[in-house]
Amino acid sequence: MKYIDEFRDPTLASSLLADIHARAARPVRFMEFCGGHTHAIFRHGLRQVLPPTVQLHSGPGCPVCVTADADLDRAIAMSKLPGVILTTFGDMLKVPGSHGSLQTAKAEGADVRVVYSTLDALQIAREHPERKIIFLGIGFETTAPTVAASILQAEAEGLHNLTVFSLHKLTPPATRAILDAGESRLAGIIGPGHVTTIIGSQAWEFLSQDYHVPCAIAGFEPLDILQAVAALVDMAEGGQPAVVNTYSRSVRPEGNRAALDILCRVFETSDAEWRGLGRVPASGLALRHEYAHFDAVLAFPVDPGPTRQHTGCRCGDVVRGAVEPPECLLFGRACTPARPIGPCMVSAEGACAAWYQYGDIGHE
Amino acid sequence: MCLAVPTLIKSIEGDMALAELGGVERTISLTLTPEARVGDYVLIHTGFAISVVDADEAQETLRLLTELAASYPDETNGNLQSTISNQRS
Amino acid sequence: MNNDRILLAHGSGGQLSHELVERLFLKHFGNSTLARLDDAAVIQAPGTRLAFTTDSYVVSPIFFPGGDIGKLAVCGTVNDLSMSGATPLYLSVGFILEEGLPLAELEPVVASLAATAQSAGVQIVTGDTKVVDRGKADKLFINTAGIGVVPTDVELGCDRVRPGDAILLSGAVGDHGMTIMSQREGLRFASPLMSDCAPLNGLVAAMLKGEVQGARTIHCMRDPTRGGLATTLNEIAGKAGVGIEIDEYAIPVREAVRAACELLGLDPLYVANEGKLVAFVAPKAAEALLAAMRVHEYGQEAAIIGRVTAEHASRVVLRTALGARRIVDMLVGEQLPRIC
Numbered sequence: 001m002k003y004i005d006e007f008r009d010p011t012l013a014s015s016l017l018a019d020i021h022a023r024a025a026r027p028v029r030f031m032e033f034c035g036g037h038t039h040a041i042f043r044h045g046l047r048q049v050l051p052p053t054v055q056l057h058s059g060p061g062c063p064v065c066v067t068a069d070a071d072l073d074r075a076i077a078m079s080k081l082p083g084v085i086l087t088t089f090g091d092m093l094k095v096p097g098s099h100g101s102l103q104t105a106k107a108e109g110a111d112v113r114v115v116y117s118t119l120d121a122l123q124i125a126r127e128h129p130e131r132k133i134i135f136l137g138i139g140f141e142t143t144a145p146t147v148a149a150s151i152l153q154a155e156a157e158g159l160h161n162l163t164v165f166s167l168h169k170l171t172p173p174a175t176r177a178i179l180d181a182g183e184s185r186l187a188g189i190i191g192p193g194h195v196t197t198i199i200g201s202q203a204w205e206f207l208s209q210d211y212h213v214p215c216a217i218a219g220f221e222p223l224d225i226l227q228a229v230a231a232l233v234d235m236a237e238g239g240q241p242a243v244v245n246t247y248s249r250s251v252r253p254e255g256n257r258a259a260l261d262i263l264c265r266v267f268e269t270s271d272a273e274w275r276g277l278g279r280v281p282a283s284g285l286a287l288r289h290e291y292a293h294f295d296a297v298l299a300f301p302v303d304p305g306p307t308r309q310h311t312g313c314r315c316g317d318v319v320r321g322a323v324e325p326p327e328c329l330l331f332g333r334a335c336t337p338a339r340p341i342g343p344c345m346v347s348a349e350g351a352c353a354a355w356y357q358y359g360d361i362g363h364e
Numbered sequence: 365m366c367l368a369v370p371t372l373i374k375s376i377e378g379d380m381a382l383a384e385l386g387g388v389e390r391t392i393s394l395t396l397t398p399e400a401r402v403g404d405y406v407l408i409h410t411g412f413a414i415s416v417v418d419a420d421e422a423q424e425t426l427r428l429l430t431e432l433a434a435s436y437p438d439e440t441n442g443n444l445q446s447t448i449s450n451q452r453s
Numbered sequence: 454m455n456n457d458r459i460l461l462a463h464g465s466g467g468q469l470s471h472e473l474v475e476r477l478f479l480k481h482f483g484n485s486t487l488a489r490l491d492d493a494a495v496i497q498a499p500g501t502r503l504a505f506t507t508d509s510y511v512v513s514p515i516f517f518p519g520g521d522i523g524k525l526a527v528c529g530t531v532n533d534l535s536m537s538g539a540t541p542l543y544l545s546v547g548f549i550l551e552e553g554l555p556l557a558e559l560e561p562v563v564a565s566l567a568a569t570a571q572s573a574g575v576q577i578v579t580g581d582t583k584v585v586d587r588g589k590a591d592k593l594f595i596n597t598a599g600i601g602v603v604p605t606d607v608e609l610g611c612d613r614v615r616p617g618d619a620i621l622l623s624g625a626v627g628d629h630g631m632t633i634m635s636q637r638e639g640l641r642f643a644s645p646l647m648s649d650c651a652p653l654n655g656l657v658a659a660m661l662k663g664e665v666q667g668a669r670t671i672h673c674m675r676d677p678t679r680g681g682l683a684t685t686l687n688e689i690a691g692k693a694g695v696g697i698e699i700d701e702y703a704i705p706v707r708e709a710v711r712a713a714c715e716l717l718g719l720d721p722l723y724v725a726n727e728g729k730l731v732a733f734v735a736p737k738a739a740e741a742l743l744a745a746m747r748v749h750e751y752g753q754e755a756a757i758i759g760r761v762t763a764e765h766a767s768r769v770v771l772r773t774a775l776g777a778r779r780i781v782d783m784l785v786g787e788q789l790p791r792i793c
Contacts, residue, residue, distance in 0.1 A: 001370075001385055001386045001708075001711065001712055001715065002370065002372070002405065003370035003405060003417055003422060004369075004370060004715065006422075006426055007426075008774060009429075010774050010775050010776065011433060012426075012429045012430065012432075012433050013775050014433075014436070014775075014776075015429075015432050015433035015435070015436040016429065016432065018436045019432060019436065036367060042779060043773075043779070044773050044774075044775055044777065045773045045775060045776075045777020045778055045779045046775070046777065048777040048778060048779070049775060049776070049777045089410070103460060104458065104460075107458040107459070107460055108458070116410060116411060116638065116717070117410040117411025117412070118410065118411070119393060119411045119412075120411070139410075142368065142409055142414060143409065143410060145396050145412075145414070146393075146396065146409065146410050146411065146412040146414075149393065149395040149396060149412065153395075194367075194368045194407065194409060194414065197368075197407065197414055197415035198414060198415075220368075222775060223429060227425075227429070246425075248418065248421040248424070248425060249417050249418050249419075249421040249422035249425060250407055250415045250417055250418070251415075256396060256397070256414060256415060258395075258396055258397065258398055258399075259396040259397075259414060262395070262396065336785075337468070337785035338468045338469055338472070338785050348718065356782070357780070357782050358779045358780055358782075359768070359779060359780030359782075367718045369715050369716055371716075384643065385712045385715060385716055386708045386709060386711060386712025386713075386715070387642055387643040387644055387708060387709045387712060388635075388640050388641070388642055388643075388646075388709055388712040388713045388716060389640065389641040389642070389643060390639070390640055390641070390716060391639065408716075
């Protein structure tokens with residue numbers, strides 16, 4: 001598979017690792033922002049083969065994990081409304097809300113459908129003019145433009161039975177919030193490669209300018225991640241923070257202008273509630289006034305009631321990188337993928353799920 | 365949600381395209397990458413192309429990595445394991 | 454979270470399925486034979502040992518490249534019997550049909566069932582038919598039960614798995630699940646992907662014949678269906694109380710399956726198969742058994758994929774292509790609903 005297999009080459013990986021081993025003298029903590037990176041790191045066993053001086057910590061880059069309880073409860077309440085088909089990406093299905101999940105709502109009779117793309121939601125809307133289709137908009141800057149494009153498509157077709165519950169969030173403000181909280185001394189950040197194809201590597205300049213923290217934008221194959229780690233080790237040792245783009249085959253400094261145009265036509269920034277970070281200003285995406293008729297929150301006002309949080313759940317701390325999953329007392333005991341208490345154990349990009357599924361052999 | 369996969373554009377019709385990876389074909393939207401052409405590789409995410417792969421940059425990256433590998437000629441997996449255990453002792 | 458309803462995940466063959474069996478069914482049905490939870494129950498009848506198994510088939514769509522629900526019904530049951538070393542002999546077939554199902558769809562299923570039974574050398578000797586209201590059965594569901602005879606010198610079971618055993622896999626994994634998934638997700642294949650659905654009794658017979666007489670070097674066999682190879686290996690590791698180590702690069706996967714998995718974010722290790730087996734064999738017999746498999750129609754891509762160890766008991770560990778090691782857990786939820 002082109003552009004995949006070459007970037008998994010074990011020989012090239014070995015020499016990158018040897019390079020990192022040779023140069024990572026002092027202990028350093030890096031954060032991989034993106035949950036996809038956390039999983040790739042575990043899947044390829046990278047934590048095991050990196051030197052013990054290099055510590056990798058997961059960040060809040062799991063859109064499912066950072067969705068606030070109140071928002072999830074609202075989505076579940078919407079799914080139970082008569083005539084509604086709630087379409088969602090698969091991951092959200094099993095996340096426990098205050099009273100069950102979308103999956104339990106489905107088992108109780110709600111019409112909840114997993115889709116791979118907003119294009120599928122559009123198709124369902126076309127096929128069911130008598131039903132109200134709500135798309136649960138979870139995802140960062142990689143996903144939001146696809147949702148924006150679908151809204152424009154729906155508008156062009158005159159599809160009036162589709163709405164979007166936008167819970168889309170922006171990654172740079174979250175990164176600022178984590179650094180402002182100052183809980184962990186980060187020597188570098190592995191930047192989210194696919195988000196950055198949209199927003200551009202220039203969007204991360206603030207890390208070196210305002211925080212003097214090095215950043216390496218990384219793709220998701222082993223060689224990409226190792227290259228980024230090598231670049232961060234270099235900058236941490238040399239003391240010169242910068243934004244390095246190691247994913248240059250897909251990331252440009254200015255990002256994807258066409259996608260950003262479409263995004264900005266449909267959405268505007270708003271404050272957003274993040275699990276673990278609280279209210280972060282200008283970190284969410286809300287539908288612009290001209291597209292208010294696509295807003296599910298306006299079309300379906302629901303009151304899901306007070307949120308109920310499981311005491312002991314430390315997903316908020318996990319997404320901030322303040323603790324590692326095994327430090328949560330519920331991890332692997334009361335909270336497992338089969339019976340998750342928090343989203344970090346459910347999501348394909350959740351840190352707890354990665355730790356649980358792949359274990360941590362090697363640094364024993 | 366970060367899942368995006370590089371695929372080859374086999375054909376284009378309007379703003380939809382047939383994209384292929386390892387012999388598997390899928391219909392995707394090019395709305396976000398209007399500059400994409402047949403023969404380009406694009407990253408696809410939830411049914412949309414989000415970025416056109418820059419073949420020259422990919423080559424360059426691999427070239428740099430191959431050069432690095434040349435400066436560690438003994439690095440096979442076996443030797444790497446011993447590098448790691450030496451590091452720990 | 455209170456699981457007081459049946460979820461799709463309870464049918465996936467993964468962790469929730471196991472819990473349902475253990476906490477509900479075993480609780481009520483418990484007996485020592487059932488509690489072994491083998492693919493087929495080996496029971497003593499006067500003068501002989503029988504293997505007895507049952508399976509239900511709810512796959513959607515009912516026709517797919519490489520097979521249909523009828524072929525699946527025969528192969529699944531024949532294979533469960535074969536995994537216990539039995540020679541499959543007789544099958545029962547029960548149909549639950551949805552009102553309104555066209556005979557033009559039912560007859561090809563029945564014809565396929567019959568043809569598959571014939572090629573596997575088993576007879577359908579009894580059956581039942583029920584019809585339910587429109588909307589209550591999604592075209593048709595099939596239940597089969599099967600009986601076979603276990604030869605006296607054959608002794609296969611998890612309890613015979615030992616540290617040092619070689620693990621053999623009969624061919625590429627993920628074909629069946631990805632074929633079904635591709636039908637549902639609108640993926641197309643330049644060279645069409647097909648379900649690997651096949652009766653394995655011939656392959657098993659060839660392997661048993663290939664053993665040195667009385668040596669009993671084949672310790673255990675299983676067919677990795679729902680939940681995939683990873684789930685089956687976890688089941689065996691757990692039951693036998695041993696560790697398993699497998700090599701990522703040794704596991705055969707077709708390029709199209711690999712690509713489809715990349716596109717859909719799935720792992721071939723968890724994707725269902727319907728014509729594959731894993732065998733745990735004494736290390737000295739591994740190469741000869743591999744050779745015996747490779748000359749058989751359904752074992753041509755057979756490979757040694759790993760070994761049993763005394764370390765990390767009950768866990769399955771994978772050596773990645775980069776030489777690192779990581780755990781392979783059992784499938785938790787449902788990857789692909791209704792693929793078997």
